[in-house]
Amino acid sequence: MAFSDVGLPGEVPWKKMSAEELESQYCPSQWGVRLRAEEALRTYSQIGIEATRRARATRKSLLHVPYGDGEGEKLDIYFPDEAAEALPFFLFFHGGYWQSGSKDESAFMVDPLTAQGVAVVIVAYDIAPKGTLDQMVDQVTRSVAFVQKRYPSNEGIYLCGHSAGAHLAAMMLLANWTKHGVTPNLKGFFLMSGVFDLEPIMYTSQNVALQLTLEDAQRNSPQLKVAQVQPVDPTCRVLVVVGQFDSPEFHRQSWEFYQTLCQGEWKASFEQLHDMDHFEIVENLTQKDNVLTQVGPHPWQPFRGRQHRSCCSLLDVQTRSSRPAWSTWRNSVSTKNTKKVSQM
Numbered sequence: 001m002a003f004s005d006v007g008l009p010g011e012v013p014w015k016k017m018s019a020e021e022l023e024s025q026y027c028p029s030q031w032g033v034r035l036r037a038e039e040a041l042r043t044y045s046q047i048g049i050e051a052t053r054r055a056r057a058t059r060k061s062l063l064h065v066p067y068g069d070g071e072g073e074k075l076d077i078y079f080p081d082e083a084a085e086a087l088p089f090f091l092f093f094h095g096g097y098w099q100s101g102s103k104d105e106s107a108f109m110v111d112p113l114t115a116q117g118v119a120v121v122i123v124a125y126d127i128a129p130k131g132t133l134d135q136m137v138d139q140v141t142r143s144v145a146f147v148q149k150r151y152p153s154n155e156g157i158y159l160c161g162h163s164a165g166a167h168l169a170a171m172m173l174l175a176n177w178t179k180h181g182v183t184p185n186l187k188g189f190f191l192m193s194g195v196f197d198l199e200p201i202m203y204t205s206q207n208v209a210l211q212l213t214l215e216d217a218q219r220n221s222p223q224l225k226v227a228q229v230q231p232v233d234p235t236c237r238v239l240v241v242v243g244q245f246d247s248p249e250f251h252r253q254s255w256e257f258y259q260t261l262c263q264g265e266w267k268a269s270f271e272q273l274h275d276m277d278h279f280e281i282v283e284n285l286t287q288k289d290n291v292l293t294q295v296g297p298h299p300w301q302p303f304r305g306r307q308h309r310s311c312c313s314l315l316d317v318q319t320r321s322s323r324p325a326w327s328t329w330r331n332s333v334s335t336k337n338t339k340k341v342s343q344m
């Protein structure tokens, strides 16, 4: 079925796109202005591999810890140098459209965060075609429950995901923890360049491996459900971040998810990261001086009441409510991309 065959209401921009345009909107590597697609993907992968090698060589760690019985249900924990009973735990879920990537090349933020007293957990899950979306969501849920059970005196659990991983992290806003016998001490969500409504993905080449039906897509779309869910902890913050050079569809997805969070009872913030593409957002998390990796002297205080800060970071949030001009931006980037193609 082609998406153009579906008779649909007019307000949703992706439903009016040609199959080719939709494919391009959901191909993040085509939208960077710094590097061509293949090079952008290669650079991202190299930076992830190097950050992971460095984290494993320099940090105290527990690697390949099983959080379930499945072969792929493993996580890596990286600790700060100073031993402490109660640490904040930062869990990262990698991207790759639920069909590529692994924990073994995704320890981007370990160095800057462990240096500031945060334990970082990089979670593996069974990507497609081995895993289905439902299974991945279940695995991620169990990984969070596992960390809470293993470290019950943690100083907060922070969930961070990139792209498809941001989707998986966002699904944790909907999780039913009673089933897992534990309520994780969730204090923050950091959703970077995520996909929150999966329906458009069904009509792209990504669905060859994913095999999502409309029911699968809707069941696994936090965009459709999050406004009806109450936060377990009303102080828990959600930061939705998108790169300036992400595609208009990625901008729309992040902005609409942020708006929906605000319609519910979530304490959400939205940030468009200047001069960054889909991959640079994560690559820059390796840097100690990046705005997103600043924890500050009292990292958890913002979540305990302070509202406004001068910038956003993975461990701090700022309230931003002006709508980004993503449709205007879309035109400018389309022009830019057209130019780039014609220059090749």
Ligand SMILES: N[C@@H](CC(=O)c1ccccc1NC=O)C(=O)O
Residues within 6 Å of the ligand: 026, 027, 028, 029, 030, 037, 041, 044, 095, 096, 097, 098, 101, 162, 163, 164, 165
């Ligand atoms: N084939 C995609 C790859 C991709 O989307 C991706 C790659 C690494 C990390 C995140 C990604 N996007 C979403 O999960 C592309 O060319 O952009």
